[in-house]
Amino acid sequence: MTKPLTACHIKNFPKVSIIGAGNVGKTLAQRIVEHNLADVCLLDIVEGLPQGIALDLMEARGLELHTRKVVGTNDYQDTANSDVIVITAGIARKPGMNREDLLKINGKIVTEAAQKCVNYSPNALYLVITNPLDVMTYLVWKTTDLATSKVVGMAGVLDSARLQAFIAMELGVSFNDVQGMVLGGHGDLMLPLPRYCTVSGIPITELMDESTINRLVQRTRDGGAEIVKLLKTGSAFYAPASSAYYMIESVLLNQSRLLPAAVYLQGEYGLNDIFLGVPCRLGYCGVEQVLEINLTTKEIDALQESARSVRDNIDLALTQLTINN
C-alpha cells in the first residue's frame, strides 16, 4: 500500500458565506466557485436546500475544472471566519402584502441573519442584497456593531449594468465599451445619470437624442419589473448575481473598483444617517472612499427625493421592529 503523504498546510482560500440559497444566492455561489475566487458556505433556513445545491455544485467541480469548495448548511457556525458575508435571504412581496408587511418580515430575517453571522465573522465585509435594499442595508448596520465601511448594499451596479445593456443594444456597440452610472435608492426613484454614461469615453448625450435617452432611463427604472413580468414567478437573478460577484471580486482581489453602491452617508450630498446609492471605492478593507461627484440642482433634488423615500421606510422599519432610533 502506498504510504500517505504528510498533510500539508497551505494558506486558506478566501471564504464567502451566502445567507439565502434562493435564485440569487445559488447563482452567486456558482459564479464564485467557477471563477475560483473563494470557497463558499451557502446557508438557508430550509433544510436540505443548501446541502443539495452545494452537492450539485461539487459534482460539477471536476467538469468545470475549478478548485473551490461549496458547503451547504443550516447552521451559522459553518459561516465562521468568512471574509465576505452576503445576505440575500428574504421573501418576495406577495399579492395582498403591503409595504409595511414586507419591511417587517425581511427586516427581521436580515437583522437576525446579520447578528448571527457577526458572532462568527466579526471582521467580514457584509454585502446586503435583500429588498427593499437601502433599508435592509441600514438595518444590518444599525443592529450590529459593524463599522460603516464594512456594510454595503448591492443595487447600483445592477441598475448601471441594465442601463449599460440598453445603451449598447440601442447603439449596436460592444457592451464592453459602455459605462452606465445610476445613483439613488433601488426603486422607482433611482437616479440614472446620462451625463456620466459613456461609450469609450464619449458621453451618451453626444450619441443619442434626448427622447431616446429618456426611454432608456425609464426602461432602467422599470428593469426589475420588466423581468418579473416576463418570468411570472420570481425576479431577476443572473444579473443580480453577476453584480454581487463584481463587488466581491473587487473586495477579495483588493481591486478598489469605483462603483455605485448603497453606502452610509455622513454629510455627502447633504444627506446624513442613511444608506443610499452613490459612487464609492471598494477594496479589501471595505468601503475605502465615498465619492461626492458634481450634480446639477435638478439631479440633487432627485437624489434628495429618493433619499426621503428611503428615510421614510427606514423610520417605518425601525418602528415595526422596535429598534431604537
Ligand code: TXD
Ligand atoms: O438589486 C438588488 N438588490 C436585488 C434584490 C436584485 C435581485 C433580487 N433582490 C432581492 O434579493 C429580492 O427581492 C429578495 O429580497 C432577495 C433574494 O432574491 P431571490 O430571487 O434569490 O429570492 P428567493 O429565490 O425567494 O430566495 C430567497 C431565499 C429562499 O431560499 C428562502 O428559503 C431563504 O431566502 N430564506 C432564509 N434563509 C435564511 N434564513 C431565513 N430566515 C430565511 N428566510 C428566507
